Amino acid sequence: MARILAIDYGTKRTGIAITDELQIIASGLTTVNTKEIFSFLKTYTSKEQVELFLVGEPKQMDNTASESEVFIAKFLSKLEKQFPNIPVKRVDERFTSKMAFQTMIDSGLKKNQRKNKALVDEISATLILQSYLYSK
Template sequence: MARILAMDFGTKRTGIAVTDELQIIASGLTTVNTKELLQFLKDYTKNESVELLLVGEPKQMDNTASESEVHIKPFIAKLEKQFPNIPILRVDERFTSKMAFQTMIDSGLKKNQRKNKALIDEISATLILQSYLYSK
């Protein structure tokens, strides 16, 4: 089997998480500067087999699209061009940032460490991936 890769897309940084090859465990991989994201994905898919890309879908409480969707749609168009053989799915990402922050508190990270926005993005991507795996 191949891995599933999930992204918590942001205009500055994008958190990335992947499954193991059996698609059982979701793990945070890294946070990448969004300007370097496509190149990172090209390099990653050269070394690892990826069968599915998940992109977080930010929604408002009334289920309408978030303002950040304006930035995500063009990115997805580039993804589709760059990786025509890998399907792309959207996963509702409501509350993942709050859940990521709470995870940091629960795991005992000090206040100073919890200010690390890159870590929050990576944990958010992991939560997006886990929610997809649970729904499968």
Template structure:
């Protein structure tokens, strides 16, 4: 089997999570500068088999698209063009940043460690991926 890679797309930083090859466990991989995201994905896909991209879908409380969806659409177009053989699924990402922050508190990270926005993005990507795995 191949891995599933999740993306928590952001204006500045993008969190990335990945499954194991059996697609059982979601783990944070890294956070990359969004401007370097496609280059990172090309490099990663060249080294590891990826069968699916899971991309967070920001929504409002009334289930309509969030304002940040406007930024994600052009990225999705480039992603599909660059990797036509890898399908893309969208997963509702409401509350993932809050849940990531709470996860950091629950795991005992000190206050200055919880200010690490890159870590929040990586944990958010992991939560998005775990959400997908739970519904699979």
């Protein structure tokens, strides 16, 4: 089996999470400068087999698209063009940043360490991926 790669897209940083080959465990991989996301994905997919891209779908409480969806739509268009053989699915990402921050607190990270926004993005991508795996 191939891996599933989850993307928590942001205008500055993008969190990346990945499954194991059996698609059982979701693990944070890294956070990438958004300007370098396609370079990172090309390198990663040349080394590892990826079966699916999961991209977070930010929504408002009333289920309408959030303001950042405009940027994500452009990213999705380019992603589908550059990786036509890897399907893309969207996953509701409401509350993932808050859950990621709570995860950092629960794991005992000090206040200084919790200010690391890159870590929040990576954990958010992991939560997106984990919710998808639970729903399968």
